[in-house]
Amino acid sequence: MSDMIKIDSAGKVNFNNNVDYCVGTGRLGLALTEEYLKELKYVQDMIGFSFIRGHGLFSDDVSIYHEYEEDGETKVEYNYTYIDRIFDSYLKLGIRPYLELGFMPEQLASGIQTIFYWKGNTTPPKDYKKWTDMVIALLQHLMDRYGDEVATWPIEVWNEPNLAGFWYEADMDEYFKLFKETFYAIKKFDSRFMVGGPAICGVKDAEWIEGFLKLCKKEGIRPDRITRHHYTVDFPERIGHYDYSTLEDSEMRFDNLKSTRDIVDSFEEYRGLPIHLTEFSTSYTPKGVIHDTNINAAYLARQLSRLGDVNEAYSYWTFGDVFEEQGVPDSLFHGGFGMVAAGNIPKPTFWTFYFYKQLKLFGSDCVYRDDNSVIVKNDKGFSGILWNIDEEDIERQYSFDLDPSSEYTLIKKIVDESTCNPLKLWHDMGEPAYPMGDEIEMIKSGANPLVSSAVVAGKIGAEVSFEVKKHGVVYFTLTKRNYTPDRGYDYDKVISFH
Template identity: 30%
Template structure:
């Protein structure tokens, strides 16, 4: 229950003023100085491989994600992969690249391009990885790579203009510390970075180039990569406009780390970058519950509460942190729900994680309160108030990954319902608030799909029904008092997430 001040009946106030005085709700003053922050959760979103844009639903679903969740950039790998047909024996073809970039811009976001993989005629061997045959063996001579990057840069500047391209980001490779993505030495990667940044800056000095997009921060291998990369760039006087890495809250097998691991990683990352390139932006260009391809919790409610907590606790530590993808990829398992990396499944059915980013996007830019599952913000210009509440059970001390669906069901049932009781004062009088409740039954498509017998594949009509189910949360509207006070008294079941958002007058 969320009630208007003056008509609220709070626990202990009905019969005893003494008990009221002993157990008052705590007060958040909307006129208190807030901590200004630049939201990092809506800076960008993963968009899979470049060739995924050829899917009919790709552009439409990216548009939906950008509009509702506020994403400003879409990151994709594989722009030079063979399936993009960009390079053949020294000749260049930008047809599919243009289509990708046009669809991205049409969706209302800007490109965040991770340069990869090697075209067949540039790669150092015929060896490939993955079913889609990525070439990750670097050449012994980077001359052809230099020419490819140069011609690509000339093309996009010529088509889209230097001012527009200067707003894009260009990331040198993806996770070169893993042999899965880079079957070369660390020194060879440094050469690739030097070649890439030098080639691009020669065409347009205003472009933003960075890296190294390593797979994490914990552990000697990843940490050494980042330190050595920054040291190398400093020694060679190479530009590093932004630094990227992928610090997952779970290990490579999906075993969760401690709750709050993301903020600890980002604090360490920020210190490392500040020592070397203090002006560089910092991006986590791939993040999720875990790095594994299929993680059942990503389809279910606990992921949403986890996403909210890890993000709000990382305020001020990073420029942007991109969730794995806005939509499940075509190379993933074909089941309707399989723990894929998207905020939506392959058919565009929203998961609870989608709502987590929708709710985060609604928050203001001034933080008034963030503790014990209560986040209260004020919008800088309008001064309206937006809050998010979430209930992660006290017994949960680690991340939420590493479980099959039965394990996720068990996780969802852990913990107790929790009462959130407080008041916000000095807000706009008679202000109207939308209250959206994300619960096990509301906005959690996989639960409703399971109740329906887990039909797979879905018919076209079933897909449309499930899209509506995925987007449907339990909503209501409430008013503040004439004196500008709002009591909030709400019971949240384990893993519930609630958005309280003041509407404009």
């Protein structure tokens, strides 16, 4: 038994729940496939993100940039056939692009370095004017097609330039040139666009954030936001196709995020500048087996309770398992980044995000938050999320001040290793790499939360307890009950028949 936690109905706790702002995807070209759109529709129907961010906007599979020879002169033309199809699909599903500008079209690239199975070119442009012309031409095309709303679509210049694989030699000065030229060109075209960078991840993060801001200060540039990434595992061990990692301490990772906030605020010119985590997850590999587990869901529940403390926005990487950075997935559960597996099978992590979205819809007044729970209220009652990352099964007890003249309905939705564990079901079925339709439906049937209910008498100091099993996440609502039985219907008598 745990100590009783009293929930102060008049309490005010800072809690920025921006869970539905943005979600990540693999390269944009994957949006041309049927399975990708099925997974995205499911996620949008159930959660509903505002923006989606992915790589490869200018990569050759999307086929925007083309050079050709005419009368001895090199000329440029643009082809928007695929990007229109992709963005049309996004808007139809109620989600807008978060425009990550990259990678480099082969014909515009200064070198041959590429990354990933799909060979995204990661070298600077051979001609910066042609680069900025391409960016502005695309923005103009998008505004012609979709209207002024395009000016509200966030823009990020490149992806992880502090890693040599993503930006040739991780050259900070060359990246800043790319940022500066792109920033100036976009602002000259339409100053309403919000442009951010440097989109760094992990390696030398403090050095890059500070160096980027010093260069901006020197040039008199004010980026609209600072962007970075956030992953929370040690370097993985590769066995066969799969990566095995150890989770890092949550507090250490939160401190790392706070250090970026502190660096930004140390510059008077940039104090308070918004920070966007344009990617975050546990493992940073697309074969990180932790992604498919209940521990991932519980760990991320704590992350989501605090990511908004120093960051305006944060984007989970990714919504679905259609993803090819290290090749086509070898099996159904392969450690993919997605919160949804093929066949629209929600992983436990999906429900963590779904619960936080439900929490946001319920109410914005947070009355309690600690390392294992967050609770909000509205005029009908309370709602909350509880999680258990690494303890044995625990019981959490709360006391609520409830209207003594009312009854309350307590609904619990439970996700743990015994109630909602599609990975275990798939394993017990023999780990079919390519399950058939009936197998998919069987696995999906084990991928939903367990729902329980009870009636709670209203009183000051009403006590409610929750069992949260190891690696579990529990969502609850405690709301006024509107009891309207039909004439002659007696529930107690109904269930007493024998």
